[in-house]
Amino acid sequence: MAETRWLDDDEQATWRAYLEGTRLLIHALDRQLETDSGVSFADYELLVLLSEAPGHRLRMRDLADASFTSRSGVTRAVTRLEDAGWVRRVECDDDRRGMHAELTEAGAAKLAEAAPGHVSAVRAHMFDHLSEADRAHIRDAYTRMRAHLLG
Amino acid sequence: MAETRWLDDDEQATWRAYLEGTRLLIHALDRQLETDSGVSFADYELLVLLSEAPGHRLRMRDLADASFTSRSGVTRAVTRLEDAGWVRRVECDDDRRGMHAELTEAGAAKLAEAAPGHVSAVRAHMFDHLSEADRAHIRDAYTRMRAHLLG
DNA sequence: CGGGAATAGTTGACCACGCAACAATGTCGT
DNA sequence: ACGACATTGTTGCGTGGTCAACTATTCCCG
Numbered sequence: 001m002a003e004t005r006w007l008d009d010d011e012q013a014t015w016r017a018y019l020e021g022t023r024l025l026i027h028a029l030d031r032q033l034e035t036d037s038g039v040s041f042a043d044y045e046l047l048v049l050l051s052e053a054p055g056h057r058l059r060m061r062d063l064a065d066a067s068f069t070s071r072s073g074v075t076r077a078v079t080r081l082e083d084a085g086w087v088r089r090v091e092c093d094d095d096r097r098g099m100h101a102e103l104t105e106a107g108a109a110k111l112a113e114a115a116p117g118h119v120s121a122v123r124a125h126m127f128d129h130l131s132e133a134d135r136a137h138i139r140d141a142y143t144r145m146r147a148h149l150l151g
Numbered sequence: 152m153a154e155t156r157w158l159d160d161d162e163q164a165t166w167r168a169y170l171e172g173t174r175l176l177i178h179a180l181d182r183q184l185e186t187d188s189g190v191s192f193a194d195y196e197l198l199v200l201l202s203e204a205p206g207h208r209l210r211m212r213d214l215a216d217a218s219f220t221s222r223s224g225v226t227r228a229v230t231r232l233e234d235a236g237w238v239r240r241v242e243c244d245d246d247r248r249g250m251h252a253e254l255t256e257a258g259a260a261k262l263a264e265a266a267p268g269h270v271s272a273v274r275a276h277m278f279d280h281l282s283e284a285d286r287a288h289i290r291d292a293y294t295r296m297r298a299h300l301l302g
Numbered sequence: 303c304g305g306g307a308a309t310a311g312t313t314g315a316c317c318a319c320g321c322a323a324c325a326a327t328g329t330c331g332t
Numbered sequence: 333a334c335g336a337c338a339t340t341g342t343t344g345c346g347t348g349g350t351c352a353a354c355t356a357t358t359c360c361c362g
Contacts, residue, residue, distance in 0.1 A: 020297050021300065022173055022293070027219075028300055042349095060311060068174045069349080071312085075312055080348090095357080096310095096358085098310065115155070122166065123156070125300060129295045129296050130292050134291070134292040137289065138165055139165040142169045142171075145175075145276065146168055149175035149176060149179055149276060193318085212340065220320090221320055222341065225341090226341060226342055227318075246328075248326060248328070248340040250341065
């Protein structure tokens with residue numbers, strides 16, 4: 001085991017700013033969505049994923065993968081969204097184990113209602129503070145990190 | 152209400168890469184700490200904060216602020232850490248409402264044991280993928296975002 | 303084919319966290 | 333000095349999440 005290479009001051013500052021900024025950002029977005037539209041950030045993202053899928057539907061499994069959460073988490077989230085009337089479960093006809101989660105009209109409407117405020121908040125809290133160069137570096141860096149972590 | 156300015160493709164890509172990369176990163180760090188040292192990432196951060204504080208102790212309130220979590224969260228986390236023997240509660244002598252959370256010897260030892268692996272993971276999953284320029288942009292951008300969100 | 307292994311989704315048990323309410327204590331203006 | 337108000341830490345409650353176990357179904361290889 002080699003000697004540990006600790007973070008220098010600059011790396012420390014980067015790490016802390018990133019962690020704390022991210023925590024504050026997510027919290028702010030969550031509160032904005034919750035108070036303005038009655039949707040949590042996590043649920044909002046599920047609705048977005050469904051809205052982008054062909055036929056506005058996704059297998060439970062794919063929804064779990066796409067949202068980077070566990071399958072049981074998706075099961076419960078979809079039940080929640082179903083109770084709210086924003087999603088319905090549809091059986092697969094080619095796989096009798098399978099279930100689709102499908103966006104309802106009400107779900108699409110809720111998304112349309114919530115989206116503008118959310119996008120504004122993302123701009124106000126993040127993109128408005130980024131230069132073109134900042135954004136390019138962040139995009140490329142996190143794209144690499146994501147690829148590495150998925151590998 | 153003005154027309155919503157949606158995210159363009161580049162902003163979308165940035166946002167998704169950042170969100171997903173962050174989620175994967177935190178998850179990876181959490182698992183590394185949990186499996187190698189039996190500490191959650193959240194608890195690890197509390198130990199770090201205490202280790203950096205004068206006298207290895209912090210008021211509950213300050214610990215909550217520094218960790219960006221709620222007070223009740225800190226109360227329960229400290230109870231958890233106390234049960235593990237890594238932290239002890241010490242009454243304030245200048246404020247009878249007050250409580251200090253103080254790092255124990257065992258807590259310091261646990262931190263010393265966990266830190267190298269954690270730092271290695273942070274390097275492997277994040278800093279190794281960042282150029283000097285990437286890091287500078289991320290540091291500055293998130294520092295601004297954090298300041299804005301704290302304002 | 304047929305049967306073991308893999309996969310889909312759900313559920314139960316458990317844990318972590320936030321909010322609101324609370325008692326205890328401190329602070330401050332008048 | 334005293335009463336209104338603020339602050340501290342804890343707790344009950346509700347919510348949301350993971351892991352492991354389970355059933356039902358599908359896959360695949362001998």
